[in-house]
Amino acid sequence: MLFDYNHDTEVKDLKTKRFLVRDSQLWGIHHNPDNVCYCVKEGDERQYCDADGILDISQCPSRYSAPVLISQPHFLDGSPELRERFPDLHPDPTIHETFLDIEPKTGMVLNAAKRIQANVEVFKGTLGKMKDVVDHMVFPLAWVEEAAAVDDDNANKLKTQIFNVIRLANGLCIAAIVVGAFLILIGAGLAILKRDQLFGTSV
Numbered sequence: 430m431l432f433d434y435n436h437d438t439e440v441k442d443l444k445t446k447r448f449l450v451r452d453s454q455l456w457g458i459h460h461n462p463d464n465v466c467y468c469v470k471e472g473d474e475r476q477y478c479d480a481d482g483i484l485d486i487s488q489c490p491s492r493y494s495a496p497v498l499i500s501q502p503h504f505l506d507g508s509p510e511l512r513e514r515f516p517d518l519h520p521d522p523t524i525h526e527t528f529l530d531i532e533p534k535t536g537m538v539l540n541a542a543k544r545i546q547a548n549v550e551v552f553k554g555t556l557g558k559m560k561d562v563v564d565h566m567v568f569p570l571a572w573v574e575e576a577a578a579v580d581d582d583n584a585n586k587l588k589t590q591i592f593n594v595i596r597l598a599n600g601l602c603i604a605a606i607v608v609g610a611f612l613i614l615i616g617a618g619l620a621i622l623k624r625d626q627l628f629g630t631s632v
Contacts, residue, residue: 430454430527438530440539441584445530452506457481477567482507483548498548501525502572511567518569525572535591539579546572 432448439445453461457479458468467485468478477483483500504511505520512518530540551568579587 432529435528438540440530440532441579441581443532443539443584443587445532445539448529448531450501450527455482455484455500455506457508477550477565480508480511480567482511483567485550496549498550498567500546500548500567500569501527502544502546502574504546504569514566515569532587534595535587537579537587539584541578542574542576544572544574546570 431451431454433451435447435449437444438447454464456464457477458465459479460481464484465478469485469487477485477498482504483498485498487496487498500507500511501520502525503518503520505522505525507520512520525544527543527545528541529538531537532539547570548567549570551566
C-alpha cells in the first residue's frame, strides 16, 4: 500500500505530517491501467473494472480466497454509481479514510487508522425476488477499522527524551560552527601578522 503526503497535523502537541492512501491504487483501469490485473472478469461482468474506488481481489492468492471486492468505507472516493442504490451511505473522510500521522524528525507513526470495506458483486437473481437488484451491482457487506495512537506517557517521553537529544545535537552543531568561524578568524589574523613581519608592511 502506497501513501502520499496530504497535510500537516498535530498529535499530543507534536507536529506530524498526514499521509493518505494514494488515490490511483483504487482507480479503475481507465484511470490507472496498472490495475488491469484486478480486472479478471469477462464480458458484461467487467462493468466495475472502470469504476473508481474498488478492487476485485477474488483472484489474489490467499488461504481463504473469496469473491470479494474491497473499497474504502461507504465507497469513499468511489464512483457515484457505487452508492446510487444505497442512500444511507454517506462517505466522510474524517471517519472513513486510511491514514498515517508521522513525526518527521524521528519517522515515528504517532497516529494511524486502516479502514476497509468488504463488498460482493450481486447479479440478477442472486438474491431471489429482491426488486431493487437490477442486473449487476456491488453490495457492501461490512467495513472494519484498525486504529492506534500514541498515549500520553510515550508522547511525553518523545518530547522530553528524544527531542532534548535533538536539541542538544543542534546546539552542538551551532557551537561547532561558531568555534570554527572563530578559529578561521584567528588563523587569518595570524597569517596577516606573519606577512607583515616578513615583508615589513602594514595593513
